[in-house]
Amino acid sequence: MLTRIESDELVHLVESGAKGRRYQVVLQPGSCFSFAHGVVAHDDVIGLEEGSTVNSSLGEQLVVLRPTLGEYIAKMRKGSQIIYAKDIAAILSLADIFPGARVLEAGTGSGALTIALLRAVGSEGEVISYDTRREFQEIAEKNIETFFGKVRSAADAHAGKPRLILKEGDVYEGIEEQGLDRVILDVSEPWRALHSVEQALRGGGILVCYNPTVLQIYKLSRRIELRYGRSFRVMGIYEVGVREWEIKGRSMRPQHRAIVHTGFIFVARRLVPMRDGR
Numbered sequence: 001m002l003t004r005i006e007s008d009e010l011v012h013l014v015e016s017g018a019k020g021r022r023y024q025v026v027l028q029p030g031s032c033f034s035f036a037h038g039v040v041a042h043d044d045v046i047g048l049e050e051g052s053t054v055n056s057s058l059g060e061q062l063v064v065l066r067p068t069l070g071e072y073i074a075k076m077r078k079g080s081q082i083i084y085a086k087d088i089a090a091i092l093s094l095a096d097i098f099p100g101a102r103v104l105e106a107g108t109g110s111g112a113l114t115i116a117l118l119r120a121v122g123s124e125g126e127v128i129s130y131d132t133r134r135e136f137q138e139i140a141e142k143n144i145e146t147f148f149g150k151v152r153s154a155a156d157a158h159a160g161k162p163r164l165i166l167k168e169g170d171v172y173e174g175i176e177e178q179g180l181d182r183v184i185l186d187v188s189e190p191w192r193a194l195h196s197v198e199q200a201l202r203g204g205g206i207l208v209c210y211n212p213t214v215l216q217i218y219k220l221s222r223r224i225e226l227r228y229g230r231s232f233r234v235m236g237i238y239e240v241g242v243r244e245w246e247i248k249g250r251s252m253r254p255q256h257r258a259i260v261h262t263g264f265i266f267v268a269r270r271l272v273p274m275r276d277g278r
């Protein structure tokens with residue numbers, strides 16, 4: 001396992017304390033990072049073991065850590081609203097994303113979910129990501145490259161990396177791929193994509209839709225009930241709340257604020273009709 005920090009790596013420099021400010025830096029030989037508490041030469045960080053401390057020119061101590069996926073997406077550039085880490089974790093689990101899976105998502109947005117999917121499908125897997133807006137995909141592409149370095153594209157194969165195909169396309173209009181293991185939709189009218197998903201998802205495959213309002217979930221459920229009952233079985237609708245706790249000496253209590261509602265996670269499985277068409 002890689003513990004020494006290398007050049008061109010993405011790291012966070014974290015001030016002391018549980019809530020210490022963190023600064024995101026891509027390390028380049030000869031460069032410097034400046035902030036309110038001095039300067040840190042990238043060369044002083046390159047070669048350190050992850051978890052080491054560096055001193056800035058003004059004596060501020062900073063811990064050097066590779067960011068977790070959640071820490072990275074909270075800081076990365078955003079074109080659209082992203083799915084946050086608490087919901088990404090639940091989506092990966094409820095969609096049962098596995099190494100080697102072929103997963104389609106729409107829309108790409110800023111690429112937060114795309115990054116998590118790429119990591120979960122691993123080097124044998126494939127993520128196909130549709131978005132109607134190329135400008136969002138350009139932001140997502142940069143975010144993904146900053147986190148992973150290069151991923152495999154359709155044409156160019158980097159062994160040992162997951163394969164990503166970014167497509168400018170409208171999922172309501174159709175999905176070119178077939179036999180997909182999973183489809184994840186983060187679009188505002190997912191019921192309009194049911195026909196496309198019906199064609200593209202393999203039997204037993206999982207459809208997850210992520211939507212902020214109950215009216216969207218209601219419309220999706222009703223459309224399945226009225227028109228797609230033979231093709232999809234609804235498995236559950238979930239939301240995830242997170243409440244952080246604070247420990248200060250002998251005082252141990254929940255934070256005053258919690259993240260309760262961000263979005264609903266709707267899960268359905270693709271059914272295969274019976275032989276006599278029922």
Ligand SMILES: C[S@@+](CC[C@H](N)C(=O)[O-])C[C@H]1O[C@@H](n2cnc3c(N)ncnc32)[C@H](O)[C@@H]1O
Nearest residue numbers: 082083107109110111112113131132170171186
């Ligand atoms: C909320 S953002 C997705 C955020 C993304 N899941 C993330 O975590 O960064 C919704 C995206 O869906 C795209 N979109 C909306 N309708 C679409 C459609 N019919 N087909 C493909 N993409 C669509 C939008 O352009 C937008 O980028």
